[in-house]
Every structure is written in structure tokens, then in C-alpha cells.
Amino acid sequence: MSTSRSSGHRGTTTVEPHGATIRCIANRMRNSSHHDPAERSVIMRLLYRNWRPTRLGMWINRLMGWWSGLGLPPKFQAVLEVQGRKSGRTRSTPVVIATVDGQRYLVSMLGTESEWVKNVEALDGEAVLRQGRRQRVHLVPVPAEQRAPILQEYVRIARSGRQHFPVAVNARLSDFEAVAARYPVYRIDPS
Numbered sequence: 030m031s032t033s034r035s036s037g038h039r040g041t042t043t044v045e046p047h048g049a050t051i052r053c054i055a056n057r058m059r060n061s062s063h064h065d066p067a068e069r070s071v072i073m074r075l076l077y078r079n080w081r082p083t084r085l086g087m088w089i090n091r092l093m094g095w096w097s098g099l100g101l102p103p104k105f106q107a108v109l110e111v112q113g114r115k116s117g118r119t120r121s122t123p124v125v126i127a128t129v130d131g132q133r134y135l136v137s138m139l140g141t142e143s144e145w146v147k148n149v150e151a152l153d154g155e156a157v158l159r160q161g162r163r164q165r166v167h168l169v170p171v172p173a174e175q176r177a178p179i180l181q182e183y184v185r186i187a188r189s190g191r192q193h194f195p196v197a198v199n200a201r202l203s204d205f206e207a208v209a210a211r212y213p214v215y216r217i218d219p220s
Contacts, residue, residue, distance in 0.1 A: 093106070097123050097124075097159075098121070098160070099161060100160045100161020100162070105125055105127070105128070105186055105187075106124070106125055107123075107124055107125075107126055107158045107159060107160040108121050108158070109121070109122045109123075109124045109135065109145055109156055109157075109158060109159075110156060110157040110159060111148040111155075111156045112148065112152060112155075114147060114148050114152070120144065122144075122145045124158075125186060126217070127179055127182040127183040127186060127187075128182070129178050129179050132216060133217040134215060134216055134217060135215045135217060136183040136187075136212055137212055137214075138183075138187065138193040139193060140193075140211050140212055140213070141211070141213055146213050149215065154168040154169055154215070155167060155168075155220065156168055165219075165220035166218065166219060167219070167220045168216070168217060168218075169215060169216040169218055170214070170216075171216055173209045173210040174206075174209070176205070176209040176214045177202050177203075177205040177206040177209050178205075179214050180194070180205045180209060180212060180214065181200070184198055184200075194212070
């Protein structure tokens with residue numbers, strides 16, 4: 030039999046089956062080597078906690094997804110549709126498309142633990158982008174050593190997404206190179 034108790038840490042619940050302690054998954058990112066820079070802002074804390082959207086954040090994402098899916102401005106916004114790796118249902122996520130040297134890219138502002146990243150990886154990059162019309166695409170992972178200029182452009186155009194990066198809009202390319210491994214980037218190829 031297992032028992033639940035509070036461990037004294039805010040937001041942490043432990044379960045002790047046969048004396049072993051298991052912490053909630055939500056604490057992984059909090060205890061990791063870096064925190065979401067967006068959580069420094071009171072407003073952004075209402076939308077994101079521990080690298081995940083809150084209920085309010087999910088509601089706003091749905092609204093932005095609806096807007097972007099219709100193809101309304103700005104043109105760098107779209108909706109990414111990916112089949113859920115566990116449920117099999119289509120998951121829709123509003124995204125920002127960064128264009129560098131004529132090539133289009135998607136950036137995960139929430140890092141490697143983002144659900145859409147996990148779903149894209151499980152489907153070997155098969156997805157749909159919706160910007161007024163649906164376009165089947167293949168998302169190709171970009172190696173970390175090539176991500177810096179793409180991240181720099183993303184931070185320049187993604188007003189709310191830039192809040193999740195520990196670098197300023199006008200930062201040097203070397204600053205983006207230092208954090209590139211934390212933020213997955215995918216090249217958008219036609220399917």
C-alpha cells in the first residue's frame with residue numbers, strides 16, 4: 030500500500046510505495062540546470078509554469094491557433110498539427126516560422142520537453158502546417174551547432190516566444206550558440 034504526504038516543498042507531492050520516494054514529473058524542469066526565463070515576469074507566470082502552459086496559457090494558445098490557422102496576420106504565425114504519440118489524436122499548436130536564407134524553420138520555445146517536439150520525433154517529422162490552408166510537411170531536426178542564426182531570427186520576430194530565451198533580442202550570435210542545445214529547431218521541408 031502506498032501513502033501520500035507533502036514533503037514540505039511547495040508544489041511537491043511524494044508517494045512512498047514500500048519506502049521509495051517518487052517525485053512529481055512537474056518538478057523535473059524546476060530542478061534542472063536552467064529555469065524558464067519567462068517565469069521572471071508576473072504576466073508570463075500566468076501563462077507558463079515549469080516550461081508548460083497553464084490553463085490560461087492553453088486557452089490563449091487555442092485562440093492564437095484559431096487565428097493563425099485562418100491565415101490572418103502576422104504571416105510568420107501558423108498552426109502545427111501533429112498526431113499525438115499516445116492518443117493518436119491530432120494535436121494543434123500555434124507556432125512561429127522563422128525564415129533564414131530563404132529556408133523556413135520551427136523553434137520549440139519550451140525546449141526539448143515540449144509535447145509537440147516529442148510527437149514530431151515519434152512520427153519521424155511528419156506533420157501539417159495550417160496557415161489558411163493545410164500543407165503536409167516533413168520537419169527535419171537541425172543540429173545544435175547550426176541553430177544559432179535561426180534562434181536569433183526567432184527571438185527577433187516571436188514577441189512572446191522570446192520571453193522563454195535567456196538572451197536578448199540584440200544579443201551576439203555567440204550568445205545564441207551557448208543556448209542552442211536547449212531549443213530544438215526543425216527545418217520545414219515539403220512532404
